[in-house]
Amino acid sequence: MTMSTALLTDHYELTMLQAALRSGAAQRRAVFEVFARHLPGGRRYGVVAGIGRVLDELERFRFGDEELAYLSEKKIVDAETLAFLADYRFSGSVYGYREGDLYFPASPILVVEGTFAEAVLLETMALSILNHDCAIASAASRMSNAAGSRPLIEMGSRRTHERAAVAAARAAYIAGFTATSNLMAGHVYGVPTAGTAAHAFILLHDSEKAAFEAQIASMGVGTTLLVDTYDVPEAVRTAVELAGGDLGAVRIDSGDLAAAAQEVREQLDALGAFKTRILVTSDLDEYAIAALAAAPVDAYGIGTSLVTGSGVPTAALVYKLVARETATGKLEPVAKRSVGKPSRGGRKNAYRLLDPTGHFDTELVTTSAMVPEGGIPLLHELVREGTVIGREPLESARTRHREAVNRLPQEALHLGRGYAAIPTEFA
Amino acid sequence: MTMSTALLTDHYELTMLQAALRSGAAQRRAVFEVFARHLPGGRRYGVVAGIGRVLDELERFRFGDEELAYLSEKKIVDAETLAFLADYRFSGSVYGYREGDLYFPASPILVVEGTFAEAVLLETMALSILNHDCAIASAASRMSNAAGSRPLIEMGSRRTHERAAVAAARAAYIAGFTATSNLMAGHVYGVPTAGTAAHAFILLHDSEKAAFEAQIASMGVGTTLLVDTYDVPEAVRTAVELAGGDLGAVRIDSGDLAAAAQEVREQLDALGAFKTRILVTSDLDEYAIAALAAAPVDAYGIGTSLVTGSGVPTAALVYKLVARETATGKLEPVAKRSVGKPSRGGRKNAYRLLDPTGHFDTELVTTSAMVPEGGIPLLHELVREGTVIGREPLESARTRHREAVNRLPQEALHLGRGYAAIPTEFA
Numbered sequence: 081m082t083m084s085t086a087l088l089t090d091h092y093e094l095t096m097l098q099a100a101l102r103s104g105a106a107q108r109r110a111v112f113e114v115f116a117r118h119l120p121g122g123r124r125y126g127v128v129a130g131i132g133r134v135l136d137e138l139e140r141f142r143f144g145d146e147e148l149a150y151l152s153e154k155k156i157v158d159a160e161t162l163a164f165l166a167d168y169r170f171s172g173s174v175y176g177y178r179e180g181d182l183y184f185p186a187s188p189i190l191v192v193e194g195t196f197a198e199a200v201l202l203e204t205m206a207l208s209i210l211n212h213d214c215a216i217a218s219a220a221s222r223m224s225n226a227a228g229s230r231p232l233i234e235m236g237s238r239r240t241h242e243r244a245a246v247a248a249a250r251a252a253y254i255a256g257f258t259a260t261s262n263l264m265a266g267h268v269y270g271v272p273t274a275g276t277a278a279h280a281f282i283l284l285h286d287s288e289k290a291a292f293e294a295q296i297a298s299m300g301v302g303t304t305l306l307v308d309t310y311d312v313p314e315a316v317r318t319a320v321e322l323a324g325g326d327l328g329a330v331r332i333d334s335g336d337l338a339a340a341a342q343e344v345r346e347q348l349d350a351l352g353a354f355k356t357r358i359l360v361t362s363d364l365d366e367y368a369i370a371a372l373a374a375a376p377v378d379a380y381g382i383g384t385s386l387v388t389g390s391g392v393p394t395a396a397l398v399y400k401l402v403a404r405e406t407a408t409g410k411l412e413p414v415a416k417r418s419v420g421k422p423s424r425g426g427r428k429n430a431y432r433l434l435d436p437t438g439h440f441d442t443e444l445v446t447t448s449a450m451v452p453e454g455g456i457p458l459l460h461e462l463v464r465e466g467t468v469i470g471r472e473p474l475e476s477a478r479t480r481h482r483e484a485v486n487r488l489p490q491e492a493l494h495l496g497r498g499y500a501a502i503p504t505e506f507a
Numbered sequence: 508m509t510m511s512t513a514l515l516t517d518h519y520e521l522t523m524l525q526a527a528l529r530s531g532a533a534q535r536r537a538v539f540e541v542f543a544r545h546l547p548g549g550r551r552y553g554v555v556a557g558i559g560r561v562l563d564e565l566e567r568f569r570f571g572d573e574e575l576a577y578l579s580e581k582k583i584v585d586a587e588t589l590a591f592l593a594d595y596r597f598s599g600s601v602y603g604y605r606e607g608d609l610y611f612p613a614s615p616i617l618v619v620e621g622t623f624a625e626a627v628l629l630e631t632m633a634l635s636i637l638n639h640d641c642a643i644a645s646a647a648s649r650m651s652n653a654a655g656s657r658p659l660i661e662m663g664s665r666r667t668h669e670r671a672a673v674a675a676a677r678a679a680y681i682a683g684f685t686a687t688s689n690l691m692a693g694h695v696y697g698v699p700t701a702g703t704a705a706h707a708f709i710l711l712h713d714s715e716k717a718a719f720e721a722q723i724a725s726m727g728v729g730t731t732l733l734v735d736t737y738d739v740p741e742a743v744r745t746a747v748e749l750a751g752g753d754l755g756a757v758r759i760d761s762g763d764l765a766a767a768a769q770e771v772r773e774q775l776d777a778l779g780a781f782k783t784r785i786l787v788t789s790d791l792d793e794y795a796i797a798a799l800a801a802a803p804v805d806a807y808g809i810g811t812s813l814v815t816g817s818g819v820p821t822a823a824l825v826y827k828l829v830a831r832e833t834a835t836g837k838l839e840p841v842a843k844r845s846v847g848k849p850s851r852g853g854r855k856n857a858y859r860l861l862d863p864t865g866h867f868d869t870e871l872v873t874t875s876a877m878v879p880e881g882g883i884p885l886l887h888e889l890v891r892e893g894t895v896i897g898r899e900p901l902e903s904a905r906t907r908h909r910e911a912v913n914r915l916p917q918e919a920l921h922l923g924r925g926y927a928a929i930p931t932e933f934a
Binding site for chain 1: 510512514515516517518519520521522523525526527529530532535537539564573574577578581583585623627630631632634635636638639662664665666667668669670671672673674688689690691693694700701702703704705706707708709710711712713717720721722724725726735736737738760761762789811814815816820821826827828831833834841842843844845846847848
């Protein structure tokens with residue numbers, strides 16, 4: 081693994097560059113757009129996440145000696161192209177939706193403007209990040225809605241690629257999760273981290289009681305004890321015996337969680353541990369969370385379903401050329417006509433229109449410069465002449481997301497499959 | 508992103524370590540095992556991939572100043588634990604299945620032996636890598652079986668996390684793919700790369716003909732021209748007109764691929780381009796590949812379905828403590844009894860037994876030292892006293908995989924849902 085992100089790129093981007101350098105078309109101004117033709121999985125809305133990571137990786141998108149040597153040795157491109165890459169710095173503009181905001185079919189969530197040569201190279205990097213992070217955030221948002229005010233802990237690192245795990249924790253935090261188990265996400269992005277112990281810790285000791293004693297001695301009575309290694313009622317009895325009514329929480333990781341939570345709550349209350357909370361984990365998704373709404377559960381730990389996008393592991397975003405300079409120097413809309421996969425030409429603007437109650441009503445995508453009255457502008461300047469200017473704290477994205485979800489029509493929060501919550505209109 | 512992999516770890520591993528250091532149990536010898544309780548998605552077999560990456564990351568698993576400062580600042584662990592982490596080097600042993608080999612429910616694909624303290628820290632890193640890479644390789648193997656002798660090009664980077672994409676290309680190559688679009692996978696792992704041009708290249712030029720001319724001028728007539736930007740028959744006519752009968756290939760990326768391939772083949776033959784091959788791409792999975800078996804297709808490009816594991820994005824592998832030293836110094840099997848998620852105690856060995864025709868018959872998992880007659884030993888020494896000794900070239904894994912698939916019972920290659928191709932027996 082190298083720190084440069086320049087080879088996180090598809091082979092064909094470099095061969096296209098080579099051919100365009102030779103034909104002279106490489107220097108034509110071009111506009112690329114990232115959008116989704118549809119929201120996969122019958123989702124009502126998508127959640128924008130990963131924009132900040134795109135900006136980070138853009139700054140590391142440099143072809144150094146190591147990268148150039150590889151491309152040269154494998155004869156992937158010719159000498160002229162290698163020389164271009166050695167000097168490559170993106171010098172164009174990027175506009176994008178803000179993280180935490182929502183998107184709908186055809187929302188132009190990222191607009192990249194520059195020469196064809198400099199903009200075509202960013203396709204794979206931008207799409208990889210946005211397809212992954214938006215998919216995770218979109219799933220996380222549904223889980224947050226289902227959990228209501230109960231906290232959600234992301235603990236899916238072990239179920240996905242080790243670096244994807246870090247990005248997933250970040251995306252989940254934007255979409256309302258409270259914390260993550262992933263320490264790298266804590267270190268790199270400041271996401272709060274959480275965790276106490278696994279079954280291995282219980283099994284390591286000569287008895288469950290000895291393990292609980294060791295954990296309490298180290299972490300205090302406010303810790304969370306895992307109570308399902310052997311027998312849940314016995315574990316709960318031991319836990320309260322050792323920690324008293326100040327025991328922070330117990331975690332249940334198996335069985336019928338609704339029934340188990342009910343029984344454990346009753347047992348905790350009978351033992352006087354009224355304040356002790358119940359954390360449940362074990363293959364939960366948004367449907368399981370919703371099904372536990374009536375159970376005495378205080379927090380959820382979510383793993384596999386979060387990091388795999390709960391059935392939608394990728395967001396179906398594409399990166400398409402929508403305008404380019406002609407031989408006569410004019411910027412002209414372009415669109416392909418491939419069967420079932422047409423694109424819509426032209427440099428877009430996007431606005432969200434509200435209904436009289438302040439809820440989202442329409443996603444307006446326009447190729448004109450006219451600003452619709454009362455429309456919220458959705459595209460923000462992120463990169464100007466190659467310099468990143470659009471960074472923001474992760475907390476801003478998290479707040480924006482909460483506010484955006486509150487402005488959705490009520491039916492958008494239904495978990496079942498359906499159509500986009502608001503229509504996309506073109507002007 | 509830092510180069511150290513030590514924070515690709517769940518918070519609770521460090522708190523468990525702290526508590527175990529305090530209780531004294533941290534220095535007990537322990538054996539952890541990676542296995543799958545079941546094969547998700549009704550798969551008949553799993554494919555081992557990622558072992559080489561685990562070895563790479565193990566060597567980078569060091570808590571440096573940056574990592575320690577974070578853990579200290581956030582008060583994640585106490586001073587004693589920080590001191591332990593600062594000196595942390597894994598000094599134990601690792602045994603594992605070889606990459607490209609197959610696995611079945613309960614196959615002990617990785618066995619980690621050391622003190623509890625040193626082995627517990629590797630859980631998340633090992634599982635992240637193996638759950639991802641095995642899921643991708645298992646999907647890729649099904650696609651390879653469906654494609655038969657036709658080459659498969661992996662081009663899914665844009666549909667998954669940017670670093671997961673590199674690992675996915677590696678896993679797909681192990682399981683029979685021919686090449687990848689991902690340049691980083693070419694650079695880091697030596698996977699052959701491929702690609703020519705996207706629709707953007709066609710749209711960039713003032714006409715399709717001008718684009719084809721530019722591409723041929725740069726890449727030669729042996730290149731692959733993308734023919735579905737506007738009208739396929741017109742594009743094919745233009746392509747052959749420009750490149751003649753030596754045109755390498757045409758790519759079709761939309762529409763009814765079986766019908767389109769048939770029409771394009773007829774047109775190419777009528778134009779005298781008998782040798783020009785047909786590459787198809789567009790949301791292909793193993794079922795679509797199988798459905799195209801009778802179509803005149805020469806190669807497949809596979810994206811989304813490969814990098815998302817074709818419906819099974821993670822492999823359901825777990826990392827469980829199966830044995831540990833008691834207070835009296837004896838190594839003893841341990842197992843949890845959680846409802847529906849029990850584990851099986853004891854340090855395992857594993858052998859594959861053959862039937863009289865040389866095909867795989869049984870996966871034998873044993874806690875005894877007795878070697879079954881004719882059984883193929885599946886666990887190999889990878890790390891000895893902390894030193895990696897089990898590296899091998901990727902080509903070995905690729906060859907091993909091809910040979911292993913040939914030894915499966917015929918019905919294991921069916922694409923439908925089913926049970927494991929061979930039974931796992933315990934001795």
